[in-house]
Amino acid sequence: METTSSTETTFRDATVDDVPVLVALVESAYRGDASRAGWTTEADLLDGQRTDPEGVEAVVTDPASRLLVVERGDRIVACCQLEHRGAHAYFGMFAVSPEAQGGGLGKTVIAEAERLVRAEWGATEMHMTVIKQRDELIAWYERRGYRRTGRMSPFPYGDERFGIPQRDDLEFELLIKDLA
Numbered sequence: 001m002e003t004t005s006s007t008e009t010t011f012r013d014a015t016v017d018d019v020p021v022l023v024a025l026v027e028s029a030y031r032g033d034a035s036r037a038g039w040t041t042e043a044d045l046l047d048g049q050r051t052d053p054e055g056v057e058a059v060v061t062d063p064a065s066r067l068l069v070v071e072r073g074d075r076i077v078a079c080c081q082l083e084h085r086g087a088h089a090y091f092g093m094f095a096v097s098p099e100a101q102g103g104g105l106g107k108t109v110i111a112e113a114e115r116l117v118r119a120e121w122g123a124t125e126m127h128m129t130v131i132k133q134r135d136e137l138i139a140w141y142e143r144r145g146y147r148r149t150g151r152m153s154p155f156p157y158g159d160e161r162f163g164i165p166q167r168d169d170l171e172f173e174l175l176i177k178d179l180a
Contacts, residue, residue, distance in 0.1 A: 007072045009105070011112055014067035014079065019056045021076050022067065026051050029095040051093065059083075059093065067093065068116070070109055072100075078109050082117055088125040088176075089117035110144055114179055124180045129153060129172035138175065146175040 014022060059067045059081050070078035077100045081093035091113055096106050117123040128146070130138055138148065155170035156162050 009077075009108060010071045012069050012071070014056075014060045014069045016057060016060055018067075018069060018076065019053050019060065022056050022069070022079055023051055023053050025076060025079060025097060026056070026093060026095045028098055029101075056093075068109070068113060070105070078105055080109055080113050082113055084117075084121045084123070085127070087123065088127050089121060089123040091126050091128040094128075106140075107144065114177070118179050124178070126177045126179055128175050130175055131155070132171055132173040133167075133169075138173070141175055144177070146177045149174045149176055 056067070059065050062083075064085075065081060065083045068080050068082060069076055078096040079093065080091060080095075083090040083092070091110070094106075094109070096109065114126055117126060126146075128141070130141065132138075132152065142148070151174040152171045153174070155165065155172065157165060157168075157170075
C-alpha cells in the first residue's frame with residue numbers, strides 16, 4: 001500500500017507515446033503474479049494478456065474516447081478509458097498500479113472521471129461492465145454509487161486478446177451510476 005506523499009496527483013490525456021507504459025500498467029494491475037500485490041487481480045479467473053498495444057492505441061486515437069492518465073511525479077500510476085456514448089459515458093480500462101492500491105487513488109480517479117464526463121460531455125450516467133464473478137470489485141463500485149443492473153453480456157471466449165479464461169461461466173454485468 002502506498003503511503004501518503006507530497007507528490008501531486010495530476011491528470012492528462014494519454015498520447016500514443018504513453019501506450020507501452022499503459023499496457024504494462026494494465027497488465028500489472030490485472031494479470032500474473034505482479035497483480036497479486038494489489039486487490040484488483042484477475043489472475044485466478046484469467047491467464048494471458050488483459051490488453052495489447054493495438055487496443056490501447058485504438059482508445060487513445062478514437063475521437064469519441066479519451067484515455068485519462070494519472071501521474072504522481074513523473075510516473076504513470078493509474079489510467080481509465082472514457083467513451084462518449086450520447087447521454088451516457090462508458091468507463092473502462094481502469095487500472096491502478098498494484099503498489100498504489102489501497103490508498104484512495106482509485107476513488108480520486110473515478111471521481112475525476114465522473115466530473116469530466118459531466119462537464120465536458122454532459123453525460124447523465126456512467127456505464128461500465130465488470131466480470132460478474134468479481135464480487136469484491138463490484139462491491140467497491142457499489143460503495144461509489146454504481147448499481148448492478150442484472151444485464152449481462154458474454155465474455156469473448158476464444159479471443160485471447162482479452163485473456164485465457166480459467167472457467168467457463170464468465171460474463172460481464174452492466175453497472176450504472178446516475179450522474180445528474
